[in-house]
Structure formats: structure tokens, C-alpha cells
Amino acid sequence: MKSADIIIVGGGVMGSSTAYSLRKIGYNGKILVFEKDPIYEFSSTSRSAGGIRQLYTTDINIQISRYSLQVYKSFPTTMAIDGEPAEINFRQRGYLFLGTNDMMTSLAKQKTLQNKYGVPSEVLTAQELIDIIPELNIQDLAGGLYCHEDGYLDPYSVMQGYRKNAQKLGVEYISEEVETILTEQNKVTGIRLVNGEIYQAPLVINCAGAWGVYLSDKIGIPLPVYPLKRQIFQFDTSIPLKKQLPLTVDPTGVYFRHEGDKILTGFSEETEPGIDFTVKRSLFYDDMWPILASRIQNFESVKLTSGWAGLYSFNSADHNAIIGGHPYMKGYYMALGFSGHGMQQAPGVGQGLAELIYYGKYENIDFTPLRYERFAENDLVLEDAIV
Numbered sequence: 001m002k003s004a005d006i007i008i009v010g011g012g013v014m015g016s017s018t019a020y021s022l023r024k025i026g027y028n029g030k031i032l033v034f035e036k037d038p039i040y041e042f043s044s045t046s047r048s049a050g051g052i053r054q055l056y057t058t059d060i061n062i063q064i065s066r067y068s069l070q071v072y073k074s075f076p077t078t079m080a081i082d083g084e085p086a087e088i089n090f091r092q093r094g095y096l097f098l099g100t101n102d103m104m105t106s107l108a109k110q111k112t113l114q115n116k117y118g119v120p121s122e123v124l125t126a127q128e129l130i131d132i133i134p135e136l137n138i139q140d141l142a143g144g145l146y147c148h149e150d151g152y153l154d155p156y157s158v159m160q161g162y163r164k165n166a167q168k169l170g171v172e173y174i175s176e177e178v179e180t181i182l183t184e185q186n187k188v189t190g191i192r193l194v195n196g197e198i199y200q201a202p203l204v205i206n207c208a209g210a211w212g213v214y215l216s217d218k219i220g221i222p223l224p225v226y227p228l229k230r231q232i233f234q235f236d237t238s239i240p241l242k243k244q245l246p247l248t249v250d251p252t253g254v255y256f257r258h259e260g261d262k263i264l265t266g267f268s269e270e271t272e273p274g275i276d277f278t279v280k281r282s283l284f285y286d287d288m289w290p291i292l293a294s295r296i297q298n299f300e301s302v303k304l305t306s307g308w309a310g311l312y313s314f315n316s317a318d319h320n321a322i323i324g325g326h327p328y329m330k331g332y333y334m335a336l337g338f339s340g341h342g343m344q345q346a347p348g349v350g351q352g353l354a355e356l357i358y359y360g361k362y363e364n365i366d367f368t369p370l371r372y373e374r375f376a377e378n379d380l381v382l383e384d385a386i387v
């Protein structure tokens with residue numbers, strides 16, 4: 001019978017950051033990571049917009065993203081392998097929520113909370129927005145919430161950086177699909193693969209992203225989480241912008257940023273839950289482009305160059321991740337439900353889970369607010385700044 005001390009299901013950014021962090025803090029046991037999609041074609045990490053922000057409305061999310069931002073700043077050197085920097089193309093060009101008059105009180109309140117944790121966010125007037133985006137139409141805007149430290153990065157490279165470092169430290173990746181987690185008398189005993197093989201382990205971490213809820217269902221632990229399709233498009237503009245864009249979120253929810261010379265844009269449209277990767281260009285032409293064109297004149301004449309769909313692991317209860325162990329299923333741990341903000345949380349979450357498992361408690365950030373039990377206890381962590 002094959003066995004391990006820890007099995008991680010899913011080798012995306014969460015599984016890989018957790019595996020690496022366990023090793024980094026000194027865990028020496030055998031760790032196996034099972035990944036069904038070795039080229040990561042459909043994983044959320046490879047399809048992400050890579051926005052990195054500290055602009056959140058809850059204490060815990062601000063703390064996680066502040067921690068993760070520091071990690072990303074030094075990622076190329078700290079994660080270098082054999083002197084080769086782990087480039088992640090982190091462009092600290094800022095993150096900007098544009099605000100209409102009725103949004104400004106809330107944005108000012110958010111700024112106060114963020115500043116308490118050392119985040120240098122600032123409320124800008126409509127005129128000050130022009131300094132950042134000279135072409136911006138501010139007619140209907142009263143200002144915005146801006147953080148110059150934030151920006152965007154290449155999610156796939158982050159994941160590969162964690163994966164390669166984990167492997168270098170002895171973590172083994174196996175390209176197989178886990179059919180189910182195995183349990184006996186309220187404790188985890190291992191996993192069974194789709195090919196029928198069984199691996200024994202006393203501890204299994206569910207990092208299976210948008211698919212993780214189905215694995216949890218199979219062992220009788222339903223979660224208020226479902227996969228939700230999100231689309232991204234890239235286009236060229238005939239007249240380039242004067243400055244590089246921060247990741248900018250329009251009051252309508254349409255967001256945009258530079259990707260090389262192109263513009264990358266996305267929007268959280270109303271859609272049915274489920275695994276769905278179909279791209280509908282009509283979303284761009286009918287819903288997004290009119291908003292983009294009225295916000296920035298240069299976007300009136302555009303050429304759509306590509307588009308793709310990815311999945312949020314969407315927590316319908318409070319739009320936040322579920323982190324930590326299960327109270328009654330011994331050995332079952334989760335990092336799921338990131339609802340579109342997993343990239344900016346991955347370093348902090350991996351470190352937190354590793355601490356919980358190795359030391360039996362959180363050392364850096366207290367992830368208790370994101371525990372599984374919060375749903376039954378009706379102690380939700382409601383995050384308002386969801387993109």
C-alpha cells in the first residue's frame with residue numbers, strides 16, 4: 001500500500017504554496033501533491049487576472065494581502081533556483097477603485113481600516129485621478145480609492161515558482177486525478193485515485209480549487225461554495241494611453257489594466273454556477289465595451305485579440321475563503337472558496353496552513369475568522385470589495 005504523511009489534492013497556487021511553506025518551516029514528513037491537469041490548462045491560477053491589492057473591507061483580508069504583497073515583492077530572489085530568479089513580473093502600478101458620489105463615504109471608511117494595518121491607501125479626488133490616468137472621463141466620478149503599492153503579476157509564474165521550490169525541497173507531484181478522499185470513523189485515512197490506486201495518509205488538504213467542493217461533498221461535508229465562470233478579454237487600442245494603467249475597477253465592476261501593449265479587461269457577469277469554459281464575445285461587445293469606451297476615449301476604437309474563461313471557487317455565504325481543519329473530520333484540511341481573490345492570498349494562506357499543521361497554531365496571521373465553523377456559528381466575514 002502506498003502512503004504519505006500529508007496528501008495535497010490540487011497543485012495550483014494554493015496547493016503549491018502550502019507544500020512549499022510546510023517544507024520551509026521545517027516539516028520533514030512525506031508530502032504528495034496530486035494534480036489532474038499537469039499543464040494547468042483549466043486551473044484558476046493560469047486563467048487569473050493576477051490583480052494584487054490590499055484594498056479590502058475586512059481585517060483578515062487586509063492582513064493576508066499585506067503579508068502576501070511583501071512576499072511577492074521579493075519573490076524573484078527568495079524563490080530563485082540555482083541562481084535563476086523566479087520572475088513573476090510583478091508590476092506595482094497601483095490598484096484603483098473609481099467612485100461615484102454615493103460610494104465615497106464607504107471608500108473613505110475602507111481607507112481608514114486599511115491604513116490601520118499600514119496599507120498606504122488614499123482617497124483621491126476626481127481631479128487627482130487624472131494624474132494617474134490622463135485620459136479618464138471623470139464626469140460621473142467623485143474620486144477613488146488608490147494604493148500605489150499594489151498592481152498585477154503573472155499568476156502562472158507564481159505557481160511554478162512555488163511548485164519548483166517545493167519539488168526541490170522533496171515534495172513529490174503526481175499527475176493523477178483523486179476520485180475521493182477516504183475516511184473511517186470521522187477521520188481521514190487517505191485518497192483513492194480515478195485509476196483505482198489507494199494512498200494512505202492521516203492528513204489530506206483539499207486545495208482542489210473550483211472542483212474542491214465536489215470532493216468535500218463526497219465525504220459528507222457540503223460547503224457553501226460553487227464553481228462560477230468568469231471571463232477575461234484582451235484588446236488593442238489604436239491610440240495608446242499616455243501612462244501605464246493601475247488595475248482599475250470602474251463603478252460598474254468592469255476592470256482593466258495593461259498587459260504589455262494590450263489592455264486586459266474582465267467583468268463579473270450574472271451567470272449560472274457550474275464548470276463552464278465557453279467564451280461569449282457578446283459579453284465584451286454588448287456589455288463591457290460601451291462602459292470601457294465611455295470611460296476612456298482611447299477605448300472607442302479597439303481590436304479584440306483574445307478572450308478566455310476561468311472559474312472562481314465562489315463562496316456564496318460571505319465571499320471568502322475557508323481555511324483550516326474540519327472540527328469533526330480529523331485530518332481533513334481545506335483552502336477553498338477564494339471567490340476571485342486567491343492570488344493575493346496564496347503566500348499568506350500557504351504559510352498559515354503550514355503553521356497550523358506543523359505547530360498546531362497560527363503564528364503570523366490568525367486565520368481563525370476564516371474557519372469552517374463560522375457558517376454554523378453564523379459568524380460570517382462579509383467582504384464588500386469583491387471584483
Ligand SMILES: Cc1cc2nc3c(=O)[nH]c(=O)nc-3n(C[C@H](O)[C@H](O)[C@H](O)COP(=O)(O)OP(=O)(O)OC[C@H]3O[C@@H](n4cnc5c(N)ncnc54)[C@H](O)[C@@H]3O)c2cc1C
Binds near residue numbers: 230312
Ligand atoms: C478569470 C479569473 C480572474 C481572477 N482574477 C484574480 C485577481 O485579479 N486577483 C486574485 O487574487 N485572484 C484572482 N482570481 C482568483 C485566483 O486565480 C484563484 O483564487 C486562485 O488561482 C485559486 O488557486 P487554487 O490553487 O485554489 O485553484 P486552482 O488554480 O484551480 O488549482 C486547483 C488545482 O486542483 C486540481 N484538481 C482539482 N480537482 C482535482 C482532483 N480531484 N485530483 C487532482 N487534482 C485536482 C485542478 O486541476 C487545479 O489545477 C481570478 C480567477 C479567475 C478565474
